[in-house]
Amino acid sequence: MPPPAVKTIRDLIFYRYAKLIAKQAGLRENYGFIMNRFNALKEGRISWSNLTREHKRAVLRGSSCAYCNSPTGTNFDHVIPISKGGPDSADNLISVCRECNLSKADRDLYYWWVKVKRKDSDDIPRVVEGKYLKLIYDIHKSRGTLESTDLDGDGDLTVLDLGFILGKRSQIDGGIAKSEEKMGLDEKSTAYSSNNRQHIASIRRNTLIKGGRKKSRKGRSRAKTVRYEKGLVYKIKKRLGIN
């Protein structure tokens, strides 16, 4: 769990990056150093190394698997899956072994590492997390979620919030666009079905027994009346051609 000073997605990305700097410097457990780097990143006093440097780092470490260090890193993995909005560029590529590639599939890096592999997020190799953080920063920036907190709604801001939006927004936008398109194309039928709904509602009102009386005037039990009313609504809907 990040310290209280880490309040937003932007903070969390800088905090994770500060931890990478500390790890690189051999000061992994040095909280003071981590917070010093965190504040410097947040205030813009230091900029994180650009992706070209991350790429060089990846090339220098050779072809072993970037995730598990197995010497057979002959597959390529997109750190942020293309299907989830990751770019198809060298910035997003690492060489990995077949097993890790298949295991990660199109999952978010943190989700895969923490929830599937059940490992500490602090043990994600530096080159992988470095690339991920910069890419995810750009994605949150473009979506206006850098100042968000707890995107997955579980009550805490954790690393799992960083990738939570991946592949989600476009689906939601698509859904809204689809329903708007439907409404625009078919205003008449919308008005028509609205009339039908009112018609059905009025029948429902007239048929339902109010106040929870056990017997209706006709002597039916409430359960029977409900069944009767449902049947009636079904018949009307069928006649009007709506499902």
Ligand SMILES: [Zn+2]
């Ligand atoms: Zn591997």
